[in-house]
Amino acid sequence: YRITINNGHYYSYFPYANSILAIPLVFFLDFILRISSVDIEPIILQVGESVGINPDIILKVIDNRLYDLLYEKTIASIVSALCVILFYFIARKYLNNNYAILISLIFAFATSLWSVASRGFWMHGPSILFLELAFLGMLYAKEKPHLSIYVGIPLSIAYIIRPTNAISLVLFSLYMLYCNRDSYKRIGKYCILTFIPLFLFIILNLSIYNAILPPYFLAERITNFSPVIFEALIGNVFSPARGLLIFSPFFIFSIYGVYLKIKTKSIDIFDIVLLMTIFFHWIAISMYPHWWAGHSYGPRFFLDVNPLLLYFIIPVLSKISSMKPSSKKIWTFVLLVLVGISVIIHLKGAVIFGVWDWNGTPLNVDENPWRIWDFHDIQFLR
Numbered sequence: 001y002r003i004t005i006n007n008g009h010y011y012s013y014f015p016y017a018n019s020i021l022a023i024p025l026v027f028f029l030d031f032i033l034r035i036s037s038v039d040i041e042p043i044i045l046q047v048g049e050s051v052g053i054n055p056d057i058i059l060k061v062i063d064n065r066l067y068d069l070l071y072e073k074t075i076a077s078i079v080s081a082l083c084v085i086l087f088y089f090i091a092r093k094y095l096n097n098n099y100a101i102l103i104s105l106i107f108a109f110a111t112s113l114w115s116v117a118s119r120g121f122w123m124h125g126p127s128i129l130f131l132e133l134a135f136l137g138m139l140y141a142k143e144k145p146h147l148s149i150y151v152g153i154p155l156s157i158a159y160i161i162r163p164t165n166a167i168s169l170v171l172f173s174l175y176m177l178y179c180n181r182d183s184y185k186r187i188g189k190y191c192i193l194t195f196i197p198l199f200l201f202i203i204l205n206l207s208i209y210n211a212i213l214p215p216y217f218l219a220e221r222i223t224n225f226s227p228v229i230f231e232a233l234i235g236n237v238f239s240p241a242r243g244l245l246i247f248s249p250f251f252i253f254s255i256y257g258v259y260l261k262i263k264t265k266s267i268d269i270f271d272i273v274l275l276m277t278i279f280f281h282w283i284a285i286s287m288y289p290h291w292w293a294g295h296s297y298g299p300r301f302f303l304d305v306n307p308l309l310l311y312f313i314i315p316v317l318s319k320i321s322s323m324k325p326s327s328k329k330i331w332t333f334v335l336l337v338l339v340g341i342s343v344i345i346h347l348k349g350a351v352i353f354g355v356w357d358w359n360g361t362p363l364n365v366d367e368n369p370w371r372i373w374d375f376h377d378i379q380f381l382r
Helices: 017-036 038-050 057-065 066-092 097-109 110-119 126-142 145-150 152-163 163-179 184-209 229-238 248-263 267-288 300-311 315-323 326-350 354-355 369-373
Strands: 003-006 009-012
Touching: 017 066, 017 126, 017 152, 017 248, 017 369, 038 057, 038 066, 038 145, 066 097, 066 110, 066 126, 066 300, 097 110, 097 315, 097 326, 097 369, 110 126, 110 300, 110 326, 126 145, 126 152, 126 300, 126 315, 145 184, 145 369, 152 184, 163 300, 184 248, 229 267, 248 267, 248 300, 248 315, 248 326, 248 354, 267 300, 326 354
Parallel strands: none
Antiparallel strands: 003 009
């Protein structure tokens, strides 16, 4: 299922942008291993034997997957860490340093960024990274409009990484064009710079597939009305195996954050664009017949918009910081309890193989999707 054949050549069915983005990091890791002259295989063998692992199993892993795992997890962790750093700068636009660090740590360890994105080099890590660059650019453009012309570059790259980011590309771009409606010059520059990565993407696709888009990006994969869309809409939020509010229950504060913005009449067009992006992303991932994301852990398909959901927790933290001491303690306690539950759930996803083995044992979830709702065998309790 991972391979497609075109003109007698074999290609990955999945987007190739990750491979291109990984090249500098792979080059760097190769360089480090060469100059260090450290043979890590005997070290791994010795450590494994010291904890009672069969040497034959260790040697088999070393022969088959050692450098694959070493490189993939290292690169995925670096990208995930960069996502956290970028989100800190986003939060810092609204919160003091302590609260910005707090919400960034929540992003790092209480969401699927830890249990999924940092465990393997999925599309989600780079997707989030470039969406955050665009998000941050939009915030800076409010103060310095001349910077707005560059926002489309990370947006178009985010789309090339993961096709569901077409939603962000369209909505964010409409917002940027609206903000620059008084300057046709900036609008023209924005459109040109946004199209450059897309033009290179099209040229590469024509050379490989003789088509503007590769098979993975074709809209027909989700535009057919799925008979399970209503189940998927609910499942992506509440399923015991894939529900966003089950695996990261603290996101309930995002809903409260939206309420606070409406109540205080501080909600603006920027907020509405973010809410629309989250909503249409939810619709898109629910229209996909394979909405549970295959052999995965938790709400993987929701991961790309996690920073947008976290953004709406910012007004809640601002409110908590201004509360009376007694109320502040209660709200802080509730938030930390929900965050603590989320951290434990994603810790298991990050370090325990059993929760991933749930996908295939005792039955393959792709062949038996009813297991998504099995409360007697909850994935994160394995």
